Amino acid sequence: MSTRTQIYLDEKQRRALKLLAASSDRSVSDLVRHAIDRLLNDEFAGKNWADEMDAAVERLRSSGPELSEAAVVAAVEKRRKRQHQSNIAV
Amino acid sequence: MLYEAYLRGGITIITSGPLVDEIAGTLIEALQRPPDAVENFITHLCAHAEVLPIRHQIMGCLDPKDDPVLETAISGRANFIVTFDKRLLKLPDYIADYVRRQGVEIVLSCEDGKTFGPQGPVKKFAIEHLLRKECNVP
Numbered sequence: 001m002s003t004r005t006q007i008y009l010d011e012k013q014r015r016a017l018k019l020l021a022a023s024s025d026r027s028v029s030d031l032v033r034h035a036i037d038r039l040l041n042d043e044f045a046g047k048n049w050a051d052e053m054d055a056a057v058e059r060l061r062s063s064g065p066e067l068s069e070a071a072v073v074a075a076v077e078k079r080r081k082r083q084h085q086s087n088i089a090v
Numbered sequence: 091m092l093y094e095a096y097l098r099g100g101i102t103i104i105t106s107g108p109l110v111d112e113i114a115g116t117l118i119e120a121l122q123r124p125p126d127a128v129e130n131f132i133t134h135l136c137a138h139a140e141v142l143p144i145r146h147q148i149m150g151c152l153d154p155k156d157d158p159v160l161e162t163a164i165s166g167r168a169n170f171i172v173t174f175d176k177r178l179l180k181l182p183d184y185i186a187d188y189v190r191r192q193g194v195e196i197v198l199s200c201e202d203g204k205t206f207g208p209q210g211p212v213k214k215f216a217i218e219h220l221l222r223k224e225c226n227v228p
Contacts, residue, residue, distance in 0.1 A: 049138060050097040056131045060117070063127045069174055075120035076112070076175075080155050 103139040104166035108158040142166050150185050153177055164192045171196045
């Protein structure tokens with residue numbers, strides 16, 4: 001499924017893309033998607049997303065004491081209350 | 091189990107700016123996690139989530155901070171909201187009915203402490219306010 005996304009291009013990029021689209025019989029959107037795919041392939045080549053995500057979570061988890069679910073819920077509540085009070089103060 | 095399914099790609103996480111802000115803020119301010127570790131986590135999370143714009147609609151939750159959770163779920167056509175927030179699990183009937191009619195089910199994140207595997211509650215928190223859809227896990 002595709003979703004509509006708005007991006008800003010400078011004039012040079014826009015002109016070059018239109019020229020390329022006309023000469024290659026492809027739409028500008030198709031060219032942009034192709035360019036994004038190439039970028040993402042380059043960026044993520046050889047990387048395993050799941051391992052990286054797991055490492056990020058593990059780093060987060062190990063950077064402080066273990067917490068019970070109740071403590072986590074309490075932390076969320078406490079922060080919300082503090083924000084609510086500061087909003088009232090403002 | 092849910093977390094493992096997420097890593098395998100069986101679950102799409104749907105989130106929005108206010109939810110990400112709350113996760114990051116709570117991790118840093120209330121749970122004292124290092125900002126760089128939180129930023130790293132959020133970056134990875136958002137890279138593989140649907141991060142939706144929302145309009146800050148009033149949904150009528152007792153805590154207005156819960157409104158964006160419902161709005162994000164509905165807007166993203168989520169199948170589930172996974173949470174252990176008692177307020178979300180016991181919404182007033184008229185809100186619960188509305189959410190259900192939009193195809194969103196609100197479920198408890200874990201009942202036996204094992205839903206997310208042995209990784210600990212921070213991982214659970216990380217997913218607490220996030221939403222899953224197309225969940226094929228048992």
